Amino acid sequence: MRLNRIIRNITASAALFILSMTVHAQKKQKPLLIDEQGSFAVGGTIKTEAGHFNVNDALSPQGQTFHGDHAYVFYQKPVKAHKYPLVFLHGAGQSKKTWETTADGREGFQNIFLLRKFSVYLIDQPRRGEAGKSMVEATIKPTADEQFWFTQFRIGNYPNYFPNVQFPKDSIALEQFYRQMTPNTGAFDATVITAAVSSLFDKINAGILVTHSQGGGPGWLTAIKNDRVKAVVAYEPYSGFVFPEGELPAPIKSAGLFGELKGVTIPLSDFKKLTQIPIVIYYGDNIAKEPTNVWNKDHWRSGLEMARLWAAAINKHGGNATVIHLPEVGIMGNTHFPFSDLNNLQVADELSKWLKQKGLDK
């Protein structure tokens, strides 16, 4: 028993040592030469209480303000940056951390694309992370739900990992993954997020918007609102697909735990703005091809099907939208987070190829 434990400890230490050597080897690729970096708040609104502020009654709200619903942005510009920066918008329950170091300590898209000479803007959307001041009240509870997310995010069907999954199978990485989630400090509101992200594009003038999951919906709306969005890259969008009035497809039934998936109608004049820019959508692996009762695989089947209907609608109106199901281009095993999976350099290469094709990496 005791010997078993010692052997287990030695094995764990050896694994950690090998892991740290790998990380070290990766990190030593090249130093980053950063021309400028910083952070700021952008967008948001203000409420002012009635009355006049009295400095001798300073704990009373009269005449005081509350600023909220802004985004927080951290940016870095490498020396000799390409013209268009990449602007990263996270998904549900995530923050800008989603694009930083991966759960097992490898480089995320932040560093990978800095090394490829893109300026990066990492957003904490309004009511999330360091942009926590919300114009609406919220109650936050420590709800035990991580095995649900493990499954929903297609690492596997908990406690089983998908056999080919590109997610590290050690407990340290899984713990980091669970701890990178962070709650809403106010209800999710696509209009609020769109307003803040659009303000960011006003500030930076032009860029490529990269969204993940729930960020997809506000992503399309930002591109409609602001022609400074020069392209959209969406990883595994699910909700918020917008169609012109009269062209809404039937809801897609799904065994997924969020039920059937519906599109949303918008005026044709708004929809047509999405036909003016290149758009690419990526989905990972272990998504059902046909309806199934395996709920996570079926949830994402409905997302992928809706994305294809949506891209077809965009292209019918003269647009330029592509859906890439990564296994179909030979990239296997990706979870809901392709940009941080074990093969994220390969996933990044696929994006670099697309950016080059569209002339977006000048």
Next chain:
Amino acid sequence: MRLNRIIRNITASAALFILSMTVHAQKKQKPLLIDEQGSFAVGGTIKTEAGHFNVNDALSPQGQTFHGDHAYVFYQKPVKAHKYPLVFLHGAGQSKKTWETTADGREGFQNIFLLRKFSVYLIDQPRRGEAGKSMVEATIKPTADEQFWFTQFRIGNYPNYFPNVQFPKDSIALEQFYRQMTPNTGAFDATVITAAVSSLFDKINAGILVTHSQGGGPGWLTAIKNDRVKAVVAYEPYSGFVFPEGELPAPIKSAGLFGELKGVTIPLSDFKKLTQIPIVIYYGDNIAKEPTNVWNKDHWRSGLEMARLWAAAINKHGGNATVIHLPEVGIMGNTHFPFSDLNNLQVADELSKWLKQKGLDK
């Protein structure tokens, strides 16, 4: 009327132009050469609900986990870094943003000390910012209180700025300042914060802890808990001053809105650990010398007096603690945030001088 408005607009544009030129000129000082950067969660606890997780009943909490109360850390290591990194812990209502770009767009301590070849670790403490997963429930309300904070933080007595204040007087900077606050997602708990920051020092091996305001208390506790803390630098600590049993000074009465200020007793053996490392405490300007009814100036008078009693107790036991009231060394006009004030390069120089004196910049 219309001419007035045009002139006002021209003046505002000119001011903005001059501001942006200044920022630009500052930013162009030198590119940062970053050997490594990344982020991770550290510390924290786990709760597991009773029962067994069933993937076909995945929205039920049975057998599911919740990870919370970790810190989030973003770090950068410059090429040829000094031996000891600077580890930055923010104050109440703040996040790591507090050390980044200032409200008016200048370099914060993050960039200033990277350029001076220190590795930097920027913490979002447990239950704040991107470390939002809290083990305790919280309700967050959009409370209008910003004119209180303007006054409490000694920018002035709202709406008046202190005549010599080192805070920009334009509305854009003030808006950024208000928006950099972010709420607790669970009650402030010094023990929880100390545990997470101590775990960070275990991970990085050794470093210099730099705290602000409310971070001061967890700062002393971390240094007691973990001898990998090689020095503590505290900007304007207020609460959490620890004294050995039997040496607690009388509470200091104050017209400040938090009332009288009390120390806290700890065992002598713990207290003595604070005598083993160099400690420096800085306070800014517009703090009363004698008791006064101007509540913000009197609040910080009680803090400064308590800090002096505390440093005397440390030194009586053979320690090495210094309190520097910045106006007494000729640095005038600082608010509660000296490290981001208009003269923050001068404030940084003062810190660099101390680090050099103590041999901490090798």
